[in-house]
Amino acid sequence: MSGERYNPRESEPKWQKVWDEKQSFLTANDDPRDPYYVLEMFPYPSGRIHMGHVRNYAMGDVVARYHRAKGKNVLHPMGWDAFGLPAENAAIERKTHPGTWTYANIEAMKKQLKSMGLSIDWSREIATCSPDYYRHQQTMFLNMLEKGLVTRKSSKVNWDPVDMTVLANEQVIDGKGWRSGAPVEQRELVQWFFKISDFAEDLLAALDGLTEWPEKVRTMQRNWIGKSEGLRLLFEMVRSDKTNATSIEVFTTRPDTIFGASFIGLSPDHPLTTQLAADNADLAAFVAECHRHGTSTETLEKAEKQGFDTGLRVKHPVIEGETLPVYVANFILMDYGTGAIFGCPAHDQRDLDLARKYGLSVTPVVLPPDADPATFSIDNEAYTDAGTIFNSDFLNGLSIDDAKKAIAEHFGARQVDGKPQGKVEVNYRLRDWGISRQRYWGCPIPVVHCEVCGTVPVPKKDLPVVLPDDVSFDKPGNALDHHPTWKHVNCPQCGAAARRETDTMDTFVDSSWYFARFTAPNADTPTIPEIANRWLPVDQYIGGIEHAILHLLYSRFFTRAMKETGHVGLDEPFKGMFTQGMVTHETYKAETGEWVNPTEIVIDSEGEKRSARHIQTGAPITIGSVEKMSKSKKNVVDPDEIVATYGADTARWFMLSDSPPERDVQWTEAGVEGASRFQQRVWRLVNDVVALAEQSPDTVASDDKNALDIRKAVHRAIAGVSQDIEGLRFNRAVAQIYELTNVLAKARDGKPTGAVIAALREGVQSLIQLINPMMPHLAESCWEVLGNEGLVSDALWPEVDPAMLVDDEVTLPIQINGRRRGEITLAKGMAAADVESQVMALDLVQKALEGKEPKKVVIVQDRIVNIVA
């Protein structure tokens, strides 16, 4: 028996079947135990899982199985983020329906996930492309429409010319579409929006309460929301025949620098610019030029500051009799603030660049600390740091903050055009969330456009608005719009011929509430609020950092919107958030420069030197850098092959060991083999101990020192592993399990007495329970060998005996002048005076002191002794 190797290929499917048959991981909503909701970001059904999924779901499963063992009612569901463009591309390439392709992929991936042995309640599985799911999304869209959380407006949008659809700001990365990578163009389109900006302040403020989120993610969201406090300020215009506008409104965060103002800047898209350009061909050409360059971020960055003098002038608001020129400038954005600024070149680099180019005045008004007001001047670098206001009449001598307050009061009390000249205002960078996508494979937006009644919601009794099946992807663009009949309907209000909305929703809408749907996946309503409120927020959410802004911010907004529409009773969907690192692998390159897959090469090691050659041709292969696994670099490892070769437990164990979970992990063949060896070691240990116990049935002399040491090691491990799993430090939990295994194996090999064997028997029992969340199949097999009734998956987590964590002796390091010179083993908790007399009596101490008295003796109880000679 003990000679047999553990065979995961036999054992893993066996236990998966047992779990299935016993419905081990089904979760009841009415279970009275404490609820615990653990969720990993659901996958896009691309057809195959990758190692990133394995890592993500291995972590989630550890958390789920641990809390199950701790007696919680654990919800651990899985679903599919099933709408999206790849299905349409596949439809074009393979002449299949996007749904056919998607559901086939779901089947394939589900099989793969099941082979991992995850403790998932598959009865709650959802696919966002199913009408059973998206009908509720349509209901909520209409609820949100009623509540004024949805608008339709014409807006300049990011247009992806490859995917032929609109992208949200968040989906544009470095000026390129997040999926297609194509440079994004600006277009003017009528779009549906969720009014996420109404929640900007709340979304920002509530970040402080998300204490179980990574600081990095919170920071990224804070920056994205981009709150800035400033002043809206009216500049009175000097009369001109070019326009009848009487004032220009600007937004500034630096009103304290108003005495240094030297021009007004307008966005090329400012209404006044547009008006002036109508009669001014040169200005029109300038604006057109700005638009040409205005699309990609890269060009923006390098673009020179350019301005166009409109000839208009405004009155300087605080310097009597002085006027300022009005420029149109290429760097001013229309959709931030008011689309107009006042330029203070001395204290803003962009303004300075423009001022130098057009010879405008540069007056410093903030004096750096220690600078001499008589000689301080600005060269080609604006001064943006703290200082004291000068050259500024009634603001002189104030700090920047005080000056801001003073000038806000000053302008608040004055009137221009019958309004206060200045008004304190808060601005956010966060824009409304444009959800319209000109695609077929998405959730239809349930409205009808009627010439008479305008935009009419589809009556709720007519939901869901279902996607038509008979679609063709022969033409580029929106197949829904191209469908011959689908969009032609009668107006639900007046009955006249009308047109269905053919935009579908951004797939980020689908993933903004799936976590709520899991709590009642078959309900007739989007949620059953009492049930959702019991489960939510998700106790532990785990996923990739790439969703730090998009998905997590949208979900936070959507949860608030669901609260306002009565579907849930809370604001924040995710109490604990964890972002795991990527899975990386070495890259391999042939002499031809082509990337080569790891399976096609063999590594030769000679000492520490490694070289690679092609298996078939023997051609030399260059070992390249370690990179994120990607198809393009061919440095991917297929989870199916790993499971087939080593088993799921080995893959899971390796994904959890060594690297801290938030950091990248490097997949190596040697590492996997190490994990696999450990699996065999555990199997052997358990079998050996069982055999020993059978031969030596008599038990327990509890004062046996060796047996006690084993028990202590076991309980230390239980305590440590529990803490590490709760803190998501899986690599440290793994290390502690190794440590315990080493202790137990050593005891097995050391001619164990009856008492030791009894302790060992208990020890391996606990060890298997500690291993269970990580290698559940192995654990079940060992559990069986140990002669337990039932499944280890159903067993409660071992209890820590606090008495076993206490040592009555402790070994203190002895430092002399901060350097370690020796150690002493004393009774734990010994009084400082007693410790001192014991330590001072030591030869090594007396030798070091050379007969002198120590200057000082520091004793930290049970930790350290430091003697200052």
Next chain:
RNA sequence: GCGGGCGUGGUGGAAUGGUAGACACAAGGGACUUAAAAUCCCUCGGCGAUAGCUGUGCGGGUUCGAGUCCCGCCGCCCGCACCA
């Protein structure tokens, strides 16, 4: 440019201000074997024969004591980026 993070053996990484390098991988040596695989044992930051000295990117500081805290550099990574 702004914001955040990180820098520890050959490698991945441990270390509530208290014995730096737990645990693992790689490497080297040995045992068992006809041989191999598997397994087990030993060594493994550097210098040194030992005692010892030295060592956590670099330079300072606080402290009885610093990988950890503070200041200043250097390097790498990530995010945002004409947001007034």
